[in-house]
Amino acid sequence: xxxxxxxxxxxxxxxxxxxxxxxxxxxxxxxxxxxxxxxxxxxxxxxxxxxxxxxxxxxxxxxxxxxxxxxxxxxxxxxxxxxxxxxxxxxxxxxxxxxxxxxxxxxxxxxxxxxxxx
Amino acid sequence: xxxxxxxxxxxxxxxxxxxxxxxxxxxxxxxxxxxxxxxxxxxxxxxxxxxxxxxxxxxxxxxxxxxxxxxxxxxxxxxxxxxxxxxxxxxxxxxxxxxxxxxxxxxxxxxxxxxxxxxxxxxxxxxxxxxxxxxxxxxxxxxxxxxxxxxxxxxxxxxxxxxxxxxxxxxxxxxxxxxxxxxxxxxxxxxxxxxxxxxxxxxxxxxxxxxxxxxxxxxxxxxxxxxxxxxxxxxxxxxxxxxxxxxxxxxxxxxxxxxxx
Numbered sequence: 283x284x285x286x287x288x289x290x291x292x293x294x295x296x297x298x299x300x301x302x303x304x305x306x307x308x309x310x311x312x313x314x315x316x317x318x319x320x321x322x323x324x325x326x327x328x329x330x331x332x333x334x335x336x337x338x339x340x341x342x343x344x345x346x347x348x349x350x351x352x353x354x355x356x357x358x359x360x361x362x363x364x365x366x367x368x369x370x371x372x373x374x375x376x377x378x379x380x381x382x383x384x385x386x387x388x389x390x391x392x393x394x395x396x397x398x399x400x
Numbered sequence: 401x402x403x404x405x406x407x408x409x410x411x412x413x414x415x416x417x418x419x420x421x422x423x424x425x426x427x428x429x430x431x432x433x434x435x436x437x438x439x440x441x442x443x444x445x446x447x448x449x450x451x452x453x454x455x456x457x458x459x460x461x462x463x464x465x466x467x468x469x470x471x472x473x474x475x476x477x478x479x480x481x482x483x484x485x486x487x488x489x490x491x492x493x494x495x496x497x498x499x500x501x502x503x504x505x506x507x508x509x510x511x512x513x514x515x516x517x518x519x520x521x522x523x524x525x526x527x528x529x530x531x532x533x534x535x536x537x538x539x540x541x542x543x544x545x546x547x548x549x550x551x552x553x554x555x556x557x558x559x560x561x562x563x564x565x566x567x568x569x570x571x572x573x574x575x576x577x578x579x580x581x582x583x584x585x586x587x588x589x590x591x592x593x594x595x596x597x598x599x600x601x602x603x604x605x606x607x608x609x610x611x612x613x614x615x616x617x618x619x620x621x622x623x624x625x626x627x628x629x630x631x632x633x634x635x636x637x638x639x640x641x642x643x644x645x646x647x648x649x650x651x652x653x654x655x656x657x658x659x660x661x
Contacts, residue, residue, distance in 0.1 A: 290509060293428070297598040321492050330404065333431050336499055339492040340431075340455060343464030346491060366598045367501065371429030378426075380403060 285394040289376065289386060292393045293369035297362040302399035304358050310348040313361060316396045317342035323385055330380040334389075337368035365397070402426040408436040412535060419533040421500060422446065424526035428508070431501040432531075437483045438498065439537030442476035444530030445546045450570025451503040452531050457484035457496025464490050470503055471531065473544035473570060473658050478537060502529050504569045504638060509601035510608055512563055512592060512641050519560030525550065527567035547657040554648040564642040564652075568593070572660040574629035574640065577653045580619045587646035590616025591627060593637035611635055616643055619650075631660055 283299060286292035303309045317338050324335040341364045348357055376386035402423045411419045421432050422444055443452055451472050458467035466489050469477055484496035508524050515522065555562045568574070580587040591614040597607035613634055614627050629640070642652065 291600065294509070294598065294600040298600070317492065326494065332433060333403065333429070335492070335494055336431050336433060336497075337429065339489045339494040340466070340499065342492045343466040343489060346463045362598055363505070366505075367429035367431070369429065370427045371431065374427035374429065375403070378403065 283399050285398055286390065289369045289373035289390050289393075292390060292397075293366045293373070295398070296365040296369060299397050299399050300358060300362045300365065303397070304352065306399075307351045309353060309358065309361065310345055310350055312396050313341060313345040313348070313365075316392060317345060319392050319396065320389055323388055324381070331375065331385070333371045334368065334375060334381060337364060337371060340364050341368060369393070402430070405432050408434045408533070412436050417535060417538075419535065420444065420530070421533065422528065422530040424528050425449075425502060425506055426526075428502075428506040430529065431499055434498040434500070434533055435483050435485050435495075436498075436533065436535065437481065438533040438535060439480050440476060440478045440534040440541065441471055441481065442532050442534075442541050443471050443473050443544050444532050445544065446528055446548070447473075447530035447545060448527035448548070448567035448569060449502040449504050449529040450545075452529065453501050453503040454531075455499040456481050457487050457489065459487075465496065476541050476544070478541065480537065498533070500529075500531050502527070505596040505598065506567075506638070507596045507599075507601065507608070510565070510594065510596060510606075511601065512594075512643070513610055515563065516560060520563065521557040521560060522563040522565065523556075524565045525567060527569065545658050547655060547659075549656075550654040552652045553650065555644055555646075555650070557647055562644045562647070564644070565594075566640045566642070566654055568637050568640045568656060570636070570658065571656040572631040572636070572658055574654065574656040576627040576629065577624065577651075578619065578627075579624040579651050580621055580646070581649040581651065582646050583621050585646050586618040586620050587644055587648075587650050588616050588618045589625065590614050590643040591629075592641040592643070593629075593635060594639050594641055596638045610641075611637070613640070
C-alpha cells in the first residue's frame with residue numbers, strides 16, 4: 283500500500299494497513315511502537331491536544347491487551363477503529379489549531395513508517 | 401461544544417445535576433473527557449449517535465487500568481463511576497479521566513456510488529453526540545431519544561445531483577414525506593441507506609455498504625411521495641442519503657424513531 287499523503291487518508295487506510303499487520307502477526311508490536319513513539323509528542327499540559335493523547339491512551343491499552351502474534355479476528359476491529367478516529371481527530375485539530383502542523387506531520391510520518399504496510 | 405469542549409468542573413461547582421455533553425461531531429474522531437465522577441451516564445434525547453463508548457479508570461482492568469462500557473438508547477449506565485484524576489492509564493501515563501466517543505462510525509468523506517466530483521454536490525447533517533453525565537445517581541431515567549425530525553425545503557445547487565446525508569444510527573422507523581413544488585421541473589428523488597466502513601474514500605470501490613430504499617425516479621410538479629422505512633423490512637443504517645436533481649422548492653420532512661412502529 284502506498285504511503286498515506288494526509289491524516290485523513292491514513293484514517294481511511296487504517297483497517298487495510300492493520301489487517302496486513304494482523305496477517306503478518308505484527309499487530310501488537312506495531313501498534314505498541316506507534317503509541318510509544320507518539321505519546322510524548324502531545325504534552326498533557328496542552329489541553330487542546332488532549333483528544334489526540336486520549337486516543338493514544340485508548341489505543342495503547344488495546345495494544346497492551348492483544349496477545350502476541352495473531353490475536354482473534356474480533357480484536358482487530360476496535361484497534362482499527364481507534365486508529366481511524368485518532369487520525370481523524372489529529373487532522374481536525376491540525377486544521378483548527380489544536381495541534382501544530384509539525385505534530386501532525388510527525389504523527390503521519392510515524393503512521394506511514396510503523397503502521398503503513400509496504 | 402466540539403472543541404474546546406465544555407468544562408465539566410463548572411457544572412459541579414455550580415451544583416448542577418448533570419453535565420450535558422452535546423455537540424455535532426466535528427470529526428469522526430471526536431473524544432470528550434470528564435474529570436468529574438458521575439452517578440449515571442445516558443445517551444441524551446437529541447443524540448443522533450446511538451452507541452456511545454465510555455472508558456474509565458479501573459484498578460482491576462489490567463493491563464492498562466481502562467474499563468470500557470457502551471451506552472445506547474436502550475441501555476444507560478446507572479451507578480457511580482469515579483474519575484480517577486490522580487491515577488494514570490498505562491502505558492500512556494495519562495490521567496484516569498472518564499472518556500466518551502461515538503462508537504458508531506461516521507465518514508464525512510463518503511461519496512455515494514455514482515457521485516460525479518465536479519458537478520454533483522453533497523451535504524452532511526453532522527451527527528449530534530449527546531451524553532448526559534449525572535453528577536448524582538438519579539431516581540429514574542426516561543426514554544432515551546426523541547423522535548427526531550429533519551425539515552428541508554430548498555437545496556443549494558444549480559447543476560448535477562444534490563445528495564443530502566442524514567444521520568440514522570440505530571433508528572428503527574422513518575417517515576419520509578417529499579413534495580415537488582417547483583412548478584416547471586420534475587425532481588428526481590431517491591433514497592439510499594448507507595453503513596459506513598473504514599475505507600479509502602476516492603478509490604474505485606470504497607467499502608461503504610449501500611442499500612437502495614427508493615430507486616431515484618422523477619416526481620412531477622405538485623406531486624407528493626411518502627416513504628416508510630422500517631428496520632424489519634429495509635434494514636438498519638448509519639445514514640440515509642437523499643438524492644435530488646432540482647433545487648426546489650421541495651418540502652422534505654424526515655421523521656425517525658427508535659420505536660419499530
